[in-house]
Amino acid sequence: MIWSLSFAPLVPLWALIAAAVVALLLVVGALVLRLPAWPLRALAMALLLLALTGPALEREDREPLSSVVSVIVDESQSQRLADRTSAAAEALTALEQRFAGLPGYEVRVTRAGRGDGATADGTALFSALADSLSDVPPDRIGGAVMITDGQVHDIPARAADLGFNAPLHALITGREDEIDRRLAIARAPKFSLVGSEQIVTLQLQDRGVTASGGRVPIVIRRDGEIVSQQMAQPGASIDIPVTIAHGGNNIFEFSAEVLEGELTDINNRVVVTIEGIRENLRVLLVSGSPHAGERTWRNLLKSDASVDLVHFTILRPPDKQDGTPINQLSLIAFPTRELFSVKIDEFDLIIFDRYERRGVLPLLYFDNIARYVREGGAVLVAGGPDYAEGGSIYRTPLSPVLPAEPSGMIYEEPFRAGISEVGNRHPVTRALPGSNSEPPAWSRWFRLVDATIRNGETLMTGAEDKPLLVLSREGEGRVAVLLSDHVWLWARGYEGGGPHVALLRRLAHWLMKEPDLEEEALRLTSRGAEVVAERQTIGETVGDMTLTLPGGETRSLTPTEVSPGLWRATAPAPDLGLYSVDDGTRKALVHVGPPNPREFTDVLSTVETLAPIAGETAGSVRRLAGADDRIVVPRVVPMRRATSFAGDGWIGFRTTEASILRGIDRYPLFQGLLGLALLLGGVSFLWYREGR
Incomplete structure (x- = not known):
């Protein structure tokens, strides 16, 4: 409840100003002539002028608003490695419980990175943050928390680009001692003549550990069949010759030997699709x-x-x-x-x-x-x-x-x-x-x-x-x-x-063995956010097919006949990477997304990527895993203003001063008997004083 004084003049403003000037001249004249009781004359005219301004006391009935805190949970492919998903779920539950014990906070949880977030541009958490707070005034935003592995690819250049003045905190899943091996495509042709030999250049990298110096075997498959094997040195490039065996898509899969103890082997494989073009x-x-x-x-x-x-x-x-x-x-x-x-x-x-x-x-x-x-x-x-x-x-x-x-x-x-x-x-x-x-x-x-x-x-x-x-x-x-x-x-x-x-x-x-005219074939193609498996056969029926996702998960597909001899099944393709389908006798592959997706450029968890922008907002970046690998979630502290919103074992969030006006009560000071009494009292006291 807030009290204030307001004015509603009973005469035009110019008339009020003219009256004030006349009153001022009279007071000055009385002062110069040293008339008795001139202060009372001034008081009486002041009361009269005040009455003409229509003064009133106002009481505002306001309801305070809660501070909005956005919690962004990373569900990208890299976040689903190891035990990061369970750590993120445990941290989210703990945060929700902590905010539930603090009045005046509204928590908005947004899950990002799966589907729209896992794109060719990598993990986009800040766009999800902007969407979650798009309908909130900046003065109501209490802060934001990101539960992620630190591999975020849409970090703004400046904290001012966030659109709010509140702390940003990041809780990092994963551990400091992670290691990983990655195979990447440096150069590969898009098409070539059938029967010709082309060179595919790959790069092999070991991250998180000191390279042992040992050479690593790389297995080369064409259309699912092993055709050769090469040895590669970690940290160096290797040129691998491949032969274009037929017209249409020749799908080459390159897989490096798994590094002992590595975080994942999903990025140990890369796929190159080279279209075979027949010479005349x-x-x-x-x-x-x-x-x-x-x-x-x-x-x-x-x-x-x-x-x-x-x-x-x-x-x-x-x-x-x-x-x-x-x-x-x-x-x-x-x-x-x-x-x-x-x-x-x-x-x-x-x-x-x-x-x-x-x-x-x-x-x-x-x-x-x-x-x-x-x-x-x-x-x-x-x-x-x-x-x-x-x-x-x-x-x-x-x-x-x-x-x-x-x-x-x-x-x-x-x-x-x-x-x-x-x-x-x-x-x-x-x-x-x-x-x-x-x-x-x-x-x-x-x-x-x-x-x-x-x-x-x-x-x-x-x-x-x-x-x-x-x-x-x-x-x-x-x-x-x-x-x-x-x-x-x-x-x-x-x-x-x-x-x-x-x-x-x-x-x-x-x-002449055109692939599209094969009477017995299994094909897998990507179409938007789906993969489409087609089984061409001259038989009367086909069995179920097994779809393997980039992360190793499998799904059973039951195809339906769309035309005589052509059976088709579709499935969502939420992740980037290599999909394969198997019907028991045939296998088909398709790569969804770019050859070297940013999501798997580096899968090791890190506190370094988000530290600069979190520091600009007076926030913090810290790992969830404690010394004994237990998940440690910091305490939540409400704060109004501070130079730092984080400390040992706690993170702070702004409390807003915003409110909603429910109603206004107005009490005029010179209205009715009260106003008349004040004016008559002033004039009577002046008459009485001058009569003495």
Whole structure:
């Protein structure tokens, strides 16, 4: 309750000033003339003037406000190491109990560092502090406490940037004798040509201990498989050569040996993702004879700028003598030995388009082609009547790698190509344009070679549900057989045409091992604050998957089928680092966040980072762990003003003088009988005195 004097003049201010001037002149005149009782005259006029000012006593009813203290609890990844989380929880409980015994304080607890706090910029506690006090006037802030390991990455340059004038205290978890080993990426390429060798430069650091000088083994994995091991010296850089094995993402994981007694091994691993880019693909197209569909293959392959096409059409066998003038024949002999013996391994794909044995290629070269397939090459056979007859390419040493054995029968009847049950789940034929209707919305074909499927998968069917497109794997390579030569009808737009570009391009890319077209694959990608696990299979069901987080925690994922053959599961990705998913047979990896996140640049607890700004605010920084590793939480002391808000075993906080005005009571001094009595009393006393 506060009393004060206020004024509410009954006349305009100018009139009040004029009256005061007249009264002053009269008093001065009386003083000069030495009139008797001039002080009483002055008192009477003063009372009159005072009455005209409307004086009143006011009583304010105020409610004092509490001081707000913000407690920021660090829940970042580094804070979750060792026993720091339990120490922080114990300290928070003790602080809340201490403040509960002190009237006049409001405690706001904010947990920061998990999710939004654990970003590429590291642990952001001061932004959380600003948010927690954004609605509090600066004069009500009593101070702030941070319970953290000291690894904070958004510390303001000056205490004035905090926005309040109150102490900042930091209670540090962890111990002084911590040690840790860290592996970091110094330099790594983003992409490279498939088959090339690149250099990844790493740095190995041991912190908290004196380096022993011993060399440390580093294991290198590519796509989860160990490929090599290197030795590194702590405190030095090491160049590690890696080979780009395939197109798409090549994920290299480097892990250093665990240091005995180290704080965590989570930063002993780093991941480098290098995108494999194929050099221009070399395709050899051998057309057995001119036919209507030959140009379809040529146009498709020539339209792709990334394909170097070598195309030969066999116009006649070498033993045919029909009197054709020499100037009308090719001036370049078919370089069979160079293509199928010397340089066969330089081709990514060999296509036989209606090829028929006519003595052009010796049988020995078909042995070379079969070896080429088993060692990782790719062959596509697009057959017509040639595949069913006696001169079929199947009647060569290439037959052991061909999945379709011709019966000799040819169906010459109209049919619409259909996608088999397996084909609906295979990336090559799944969701082909026009396949979602029955029958498919594409034109008919009129020829199909009957064949018995020895191995592989039938993706498309033709007349009488006979196999039309068959894919198989042989050794390290792949083979595809298209049992019709009428795909050109789609290209020509007959009866509306069909998806020949999509089909043939997917087919060629599958043969050349494009990762996105693998029929059995497990992939893990990051999308915003989630990781997405995808299981591609031609099977009917898939099992649960196990997701491993950067800290070693595991979660079980149950995927759901989003389209035929494609199963998907999502999970939150709250932490930075390496995530892996395992379905029991396959493993996939993805790194969330930057290659060298600030959160793991240094995980040792420290009092040094927060000491300068805490000192500027007259606060303190101290470790929670005592001499016997017991958690020691300082006492809380309320203070109004001080040059230091901390001492041995205690921390202080400001008490505010802020309050809320609930109401005002006003008592006029010259109102009513009291005012009249004062004025009449003054005048009467003056009259009485002068009468004497």
